[in-house]
Amino acid sequence: MTSGLAAVGPAAHAAEPTQMLRQPALSKDHLAFVYAGDLWLADRDGAHARRLTSHAASEFAPRFSPDGRQIAYSASYDGNTDVYVIGLEGGSPRRLTWHPSPDVVNGWSPDGKRVLFASPREVLNNRSNQLYEVSTEGGYERQVMKAVAFEGAWSADGRQLAYRPYNAAYVGVSGWRQSRGGSTPPVWIMDMASQAWQQIPHVNATDHAPVWAAGEVVFISDRADGAANLFAFNPATRALRQLTRETQWDVRSVDAWGSTLVYEAGGVIKQIDLAGGTPRVLDIRLDGTAPQARPQWKDAGKTLTQARLSATGKRVVVTARGEVFTVPVKDGSVRNLTETAGVRESDALWSPDGQHVACISDAPGMRHEVVLQAQTGLGAKERFLLPKEGYFTLMDWSPDGQQLVIRDNHLNLYRLALGAGPQRGQLIKIATDVRRFGSDGFTVSFSRDSRWLAFTMSGENYLGRIVLHELATGKNHVVTDGLTHAGNPVFSPKGDVLYFTASINAGPSRVRLDLSSQERPNRSGLYALVLAADGKSPLAPKAGDEEARKEGRQDAAAKDPKPADGRKDVAAPKEEAVKPVRIDLAGLADRVVALPLAERNYDNLAVAHDGSLFYLQRPQPGASSEPAQAERRATAELWRFDAEERKPKMLRTGVAEFSLSEDGKKLLLTLAGGKLEVGDANDKADTKALDLSGLRARIDPKAEWKQIFDEAWWMEKEFFYDPALHGLDWQAVYQRYLPRLAHVQRREDLNDLIVEMIGELQVGHNRAGAGDVVQEAPVAVGLLGADFAIDKGRYRIARLYPGDRHDPKQRSPLAVAGLGVKEGDFILAINGHELDDKLNLYALLENTVGKQVVVTVADDAAGKGRRDITVEPIANEALLRRWAWIEGNRKKVEQKTGGKVAYVYMPDTADQGYEHFNRMFFAQIDKQALIVDDRRNGGGQAANYVTELLSRPYLSGWKDRDGLVFETPGGAIYGPKAMLIDQDAGSGGDFMPYAFKRVGLGPLIGKRTWGGLIGISANPPLIDGGFLTVPYFRFYTPEGEWRVENEGVAPDVDVELDPAAVNRGEDTQLDAAIADVMKRLQTWKPIQRKTAPAPATLGR
CATH class of the missing domain: 2.30.42.10 (PDZ domain)
Structure with a gap:
C-alpha cells in the first residue's frame, strides 16, 4: 500500500520546479503535499522531498497532527474513500473509517487524539456533508453536530469551529470560477458550548477552506482581484484583511502552522506569513515518471463507441479508444488499422464492397479529416480535410461507394464526393436542420442505386419529417406533411418502398426538456411509402395464382453451376447490374401504406436481403419502475416483420441497437452493457457473441493526455452556446494552460487541469471528469439503515x-x-x-x-x-434517510397547521421529482394550502408540469346522487401556496422557483438558488471515456433577458437555515413557510363546493 522513506530516496534533481503540486499541509518541521495521487513529505522549505505513499489509488487531504509526528489523510483504497493515519517514517497506515460514503480529512482535534473529517453518510437530504471525529485508536465515529458543514477546523482551544456550511459551485468536476449565484458559501464560526455563531463578513462570493492561524481564521475567497485569494479574519475584533494578491491563478488550498501559511496556486506551493508580505514559491523538484504516465497496453473494448458489419458480415469494424479495429466474426485476427498515439479516430464505416474503411480523424490538430484506407490496414491512406469550423461525424456510405454522408455539430448534413474527377473530395451541403433540442437528429438511408438519400429533419413544430435528397439535382423533397412525427427512413432492397415510423401522439413529448414530457407514451406506426406511381403496395391482396415464367428462365437443374464431372473451378456468376430506383414525386404522400402492426414505441429500422423488416420496440416511458439490480430498461426487443407472411415476430430482448451488413444477410446486435453479437438476419436471429478480447491498444498516456486536453478546449470552442464565448480570448486561455500539461502525471490531474481551464468561461454545468482514472474493485461495505x-x-x-x-x-x-x-x-x-x-x-x-x-x-x-x-x-441508505426527512417535514406541517396544509418535496425535476410530486401532491388534494419544497433540488428538466398543475383554475363541480361531489380539474389545491428554496437547488431546481414566481403562485422562502440555467449533453465523450459537459443552450426570459444563470432566483422572504436551530432539531425555513401560508389562509375564501337544490321542475 505504501513505501517507507528508505525505499524511495530523495528526488531533488529535476531540471525545473515541479508543478501540479496540490493540497499542502504544514507542521513545525515538515511540509506534506499531494503529487500524482501520492503523499509526499519534504522539509518545511520544500527541500528533500520524498514519496510517503505509493498506492495506485488516490491519497489526498493530508493534515499533520498537532505534534507534527503523524499525518491524517483520505485515500480511495478498495474503491472506498476513508480516513487513514500514517507516521512520518512511512510504512503501513492505520485505517480509521469504513463507511461506504466518502470520508474526507479536515484536520485534528487540538489534543491530537481525534481526526476531524467531513462525510455525507448521515445527511437526511442530498448535497450536504456533516462533520465527524474518529479516535486515532479506532472505534465509532462521533458526529460533531447535526447542522450541515462541508469542511471545518477547530480553534486551538477546541471551543470554536470555523466551517463552510454548504457546497460551492466551483468544486470537484465543476469548472465554474467566479460563481455569483446562490452557491457562494460564507464561513461561519460557532461556539460549540453556547451554540452562538457568527458569519465572517461576506459578499456574493465563494469563501471556503477555513484554517486557524494564531487566533485568526484564514480562508480562501474569490471576492477580489478576479481570482481566489487568502483572507484573514479576527473573531475578537472582526477585522478582515486580504493576505495575497494572486491574479492569474486561484488559490486552491491552504494550511497553517503558527503564523506561517502554505497554499497552492497555479500548480505550485507558496509560503506567506500571516502578517502579510510577498509570497515565496517553494522550489520543489521531483524526478521520475508516475506509473500512470508510462506507455502501456489497455483494453480498448471498455471505450467502444461504434461497431459496423463488413459487406457480407465476415468482420466488424469497431471504434474504441480512438482507434479503428476490425474484428473477425469467425476466421482471422483482430487488426488495429490506425495505431496512432495522440490522435482520435472515430465513426469508422466499411465501404459497400468491404475493401476499404473510412473514419474521422483529428490528426490535423483540433480539426477533422476523413481518412480512407484498405481494410487490411496496409498501403497508403487518402485524406480529405474538412472545414476548420465544426465537429464532424460519419453517418453512411452510398452503395456505389461514391458518397459519404457526414453531419456536423452545427445541424448541417453533407455528402463527401468520392467519385473520380474534379469533384472528388468536395464537401456538398445537403441540408441544415432547424432544431437540436426536440430533434432526433439526422437519420439517413441510401437507395440501392445511390441516386436518392432519405433523411429526417425537424420542423418548427418539433415534429420530424422525411426528406428525399436527389443527388443528381441536389434538390430536397419533403415527403411527410409535418402533421405526424416521422422518422427512421429505410429503403427496401428492391427500391420499391421506403419504410418509416410515424406517430400522431408524439407532440407532448417532443420537447424533452419539459417535465410534462415525463411518462408520455410514444405510439408510432410502421409505414411503407410506395415510391412509384404504379408501384405495388406491400399489402396488396394475394391472388394465389402461379406466376408467369420469365423469358430465359431455367429450371432448377439447369441452374446448378457445378459441371457433371464434379469440377469446382467454375467462375462465379456475374453480379447483376443495380436496377434504377424510380420515385414519382407527384402524389407521393398519398401512397403511404400502414403495416398491420399495433402502434408502439418503434425505432431503428433495417430491411434484410429477403425484404423482411427488422426493427426495435422499446419500452414505453413510465410503463414500469425496475429495481436497481434489474437489466437496464433502455434496452429493447428486436422484432422482424415478414414481408411475405405479413406477420411480426419477436426475436429477442435486451437489445440496445442493431444493424445489418451491406448485403442484408447478417445481423449485428449491441446488447445491454455494450456486448456485441453477430448472426444471420433471418426469423431466428441466432446470434453468437463477438470475441472482443483482442481489442487492445498500446496507449502513450502523455500523447493521449495532450489529445484530451486539446479536444476539451476544442469542444468548448465548437459546442458552447455562444460562438464568441462571452468575449473570452479562448486561444489565450489555451496558451496559458498548455505549459502546465507537461507536469501532469496521472489522468486525475488532467481532469483537474481541464476543470481549471474551462472554469475560465465562468458558467454553470461546465464539467469534466472520469476517463482512464484508477478505479479499484470496490469492497462494498454494508449498511443496516x-x-x-x-x-x-x-x-x-x-x-x-x-x-x-x-x-x-x-x-x-x-x-x-x-x-x-x-x-x-x-x-x-x-x-x-x-x-x-x-x-x-x-x-x-x-x-x-x-x-x-x-x-x-x-x-x-x-x-x-x-x-x-x-x-x-x-449499499446505500440515502433514500431511507431522505424519506425520513420528507415524512418528518410532512408530519410537522400536518401537525402545525391542523391538517390544512399539504407538503410536497421534490428531490429533482426529473424522474424522481416527477414521481415524488405525483406521489405526494395527489394524496393531499384534500388540503387547503400547499408548501412545495425545492431545497437541494438536483434539477433535470424544466418543471412546467408543476406550475401548470398548480395554476389550474376551478372549472366546475359535479354532483353525484351519493357520496361527495367531484370536480374538474380533479387534482388541485386552490388555497395559498409557498415554495421553499435554498442555495443547493439548481438547474431545474432554479427554473421551478423562477416559474413558480413568474406565474404568481406564491412567495419563495429561504435562500437564493444555485443559479445554473445553461444546458448540456450535445458533445461526445472524450477518447478514454471521460466526460466533458459543454453548455450549448441557455435560458432567457419572455422579455428577452439573460437571467438566473450565475445569478440564481432570489427569495421573497430571506430565511437562513440557522445551524443552532438545526442542532436542536428545528427547521427555521420550514417554520417560516408554515407561518406564511397559515397567515394567508386567514383571509382566503375556500372554493364553494355546495350545490343549489336540485331542480324542482322538468327541463332545468
Whole structure:
C-alpha cells in the first residue's frame, strides 16, 4: 500500500520546479503535499522531498497532527474513500473509517487524539456533508453536530469551529470560477458550548477552506482581484484583511502552522506569513515518471463507441479508444488499422464492397479529416480535410461507394464526393436542420442505386419529417406533411418502398426538456411509402395464382453451376447490374401504406436481403419502475416483420441497437452493457457473441493526455452556446494552460487541469471528469439503515430508517417485518464477532452487501433478550434517510397547521421529482394550502408540469346522487401556496422557483438558488471515456433577458437555515413557510363546493 522513506530516496534533481503540486499541509518541521495521487513529505522549505505513499489509488487531504509526528489523510483504497493515519517514517497506515460514503480529512482535534473529517453518510437530504471525529485508536465515529458543514477546523482551544456550511459551485468536476449565484458559501464560526455563531463578513462570493492561524481564521475567497485569494479574519475584533494578491491563478488550498501559511496556486506551493508580505514559491523538484504516465497496453473494448458489419458480415469494424479495429466474426485476427498515439479516430464505416474503411480523424490538430484506407490496414491512406469550423461525424456510405454522408455539430448534413474527377473530395451541403433540442437528429438511408438519400429533419413544430435528397439535382423533397412525427427512413432492397415510423401522439413529448414530457407514451406506426406511381403496395391482396415464367428462365437443374464431372473451378456468376430506383414525386404522400402492426414505441429500422423488416420496440416511458439490480430498461426487443407472411415476430430482448451488413444477410446486435453479437438476419436471429478480447491498444498516456486536453478546449470552442464565448480570448486561455500539461502525471490531474481551464468561461454545468482514472474493485461495505450511539461501551440503535414502505427500491435491513428490532435495542455481535466501542461497526460489514449476515441483538448492553437475526445489508441508505426527512417535514406541517396544509418535496425535476410530486401532491388534494419544497433540488428538466398543475383554475363541480361531489380539474389545491428554496437547488431546481414566481403562485422562502440555467449533453465523450459537459443552450426570459444563470432566483422572504436551530432539531425555513401560508389562509375564501337544490321542475 505504501513505501517507507528508505525505499524511495530523495528526488531533488529535476531540471525545473515541479508543478501540479496540490493540497499542502504544514507542521513545525515538515511540509506534506499531494503529487500524482501520492503523499509526499519534504522539509518545511520544500527541500528533500520524498514519496510517503505509493498506492495506485488516490491519497489526498493530508493534515499533520498537532505534534507534527503523524499525518491524517483520505485515500480511495478498495474503491472506498476513508480516513487513514500514517507516521512520518512511512510504512503501513492505520485505517480509521469504513463507511461506504466518502470520508474526507479536515484536520485534528487540538489534543491530537481525534481526526476531524467531513462525510455525507448521515445527511437526511442530498448535497450536504456533516462533520465527524474518529479516535486515532479506532472505534465509532462521533458526529460533531447535526447542522450541515462541508469542511471545518477547530480553534486551538477546541471551543470554536470555523466551517463552510454548504457546497460551492466551483468544486470537484465543476469548472465554474467566479460563481455569483446562490452557491457562494460564507464561513461561519460557532461556539460549540453556547451554540452562538457568527458569519465572517461576506459578499456574493465563494469563501471556503477555513484554517486557524494564531487566533485568526484564514480562508480562501474569490471576492477580489478576479481570482481566489487568502483572507484573514479576527473573531475578537472582526477585522478582515486580504493576505495575497494572486491574479492569474486561484488559490486552491491552504494550511497553517503558527503564523506561517502554505497554499497552492497555479500548480505550485507558496509560503506567506500571516502578517502579510510577498509570497515565496517553494522550489520543489521531483524526478521520475508516475506509473500512470508510462506507455502501456489497455483494453480498448471498455471505450467502444461504434461497431459496423463488413459487406457480407465476415468482420466488424469497431471504434474504441480512438482507434479503428476490425474484428473477425469467425476466421482471422483482430487488426488495429490506425495505431496512432495522440490522435482520435472515430465513426469508422466499411465501404459497400468491404475493401476499404473510412473514419474521422483529428490528426490535423483540433480539426477533422476523413481518412480512407484498405481494410487490411496496409498501403497508403487518402485524406480529405474538412472545414476548420465544426465537429464532424460519419453517418453512411452510398452503395456505389461514391458518397459519404457526414453531419456536423452545427445541424448541417453533407455528402463527401468520392467519385473520380474534379469533384472528388468536395464537401456538398445537403441540408441544415432547424432544431437540436426536440430533434432526433439526422437519420439517413441510401437507395440501392445511390441516386436518392432519405433523411429526417425537424420542423418548427418539433415534429420530424422525411426528406428525399436527389443527388443528381441536389434538390430536397419533403415527403411527410409535418402533421405526424416521422422518422427512421429505410429503403427496401428492391427500391420499391421506403419504410418509416410515424406517430400522431408524439407532440407532448417532443420537447424533452419539459417535465410534462415525463411518462408520455410514444405510439408510432410502421409505414411503407410506395415510391412509384404504379408501384405495388406491400399489402396488396394475394391472388394465389402461379406466376408467369420469365423469358430465359431455367429450371432448377439447369441452374446448378457445378459441371457433371464434379469440377469446382467454375467462375462465379456475374453480379447483376443495380436496377434504377424510380420515385414519382407527384402524389407521393398519398401512397403511404400502414403495416398491420399495433402502434408502439418503434425505432431503428433495417430491411434484410429477403425484404423482411427488422426493427426495435422499446419500452414505453413510465410503463414500469425496475429495481436497481434489474437489466437496464433502455434496452429493447428486436422484432422482424415478414414481408411475405405479413406477420411480426419477436426475436429477442435486451437489445440496445442493431444493424445489418451491406448485403442484408447478417445481423449485428449491441446488447445491454455494450456486448456485441453477430448472426444471420433471418426469423431466428441466432446470434453468437463477438470475441472482443483482442481489442487492445498500446496507449502513450502523455500523447493521449495532450489529445484530451486539446479536444476539451476544442469542444468548448465548437459546442458552447455562444460562438464568441462571452468575449473570452479562448486561444489565450489555451496558451496559458498548455505549459502546465507537461507536469501532469496521472489522468486525475488532467481532469483537474481541464476543470481549471474551462472554469475560465465562468458558467454553470461546465464539467469534466472520469476517463482512464484508477478505479479499484470496490469492497462494498454494508449498511443496516440505522443510526447508532455508544452506550455503556456497546452499540445502541438510536434511530431506525424504515424508508417508504410503498417503494420497493427502499429496503431497510433491520426494519424488515418479523425481525422485531426496535430503536433502543443493542447490537452485540456481527457474524459471531463481538462488537464494542473499541471496534468500528462498519469494519465488520465489509463485503456484506446483499449477503446474509447474522446480527446479534439484545434489549440492553448487558445482553438481556440476546438473540440472533439474519439480515442482508444494503449499499446505500440515502433514500431511507431522505424519506425520513420528507415524512418528518410532512408530519410537522400536518401537525402545525391542523391538517390544512399539504407538503410536497421534490428531490429533482426529473424522474424522481416527477414521481415524488405525483406521489405526494395527489394524496393531499384534500388540503387547503400547499408548501412545495425545492431545497437541494438536483434539477433535470424544466418543471412546467408543476406550475401548470398548480395554476389550474376551478372549472366546475359535479354532483353525484351519493357520496361527495367531484370536480374538474380533479387534482388541485386552490388555497395559498409557498415554495421553499435554498442555495443547493439548481438547474431545474432554479427554473421551478423562477416559474413558480413568474406565474404568481406564491412567495419563495429561504435562500437564493444555485443559479445554473445553461444546458448540456450535445458533445461526445472524450477518447478514454471521460466526460466533458459543454453548455450549448441557455435560458432567457419572455422579455428577452439573460437571467438566473450565475445569478440564481432570489427569495421573497430571506430565511437562513440557522445551524443552532438545526442542532436542536428545528427547521427555521420550514417554520417560516408554515407561518406564511397559515397567515394567508386567514383571509382566503375556500372554493364553494355546495350545490343549489336540485331542480324542482322538468327541463332545468
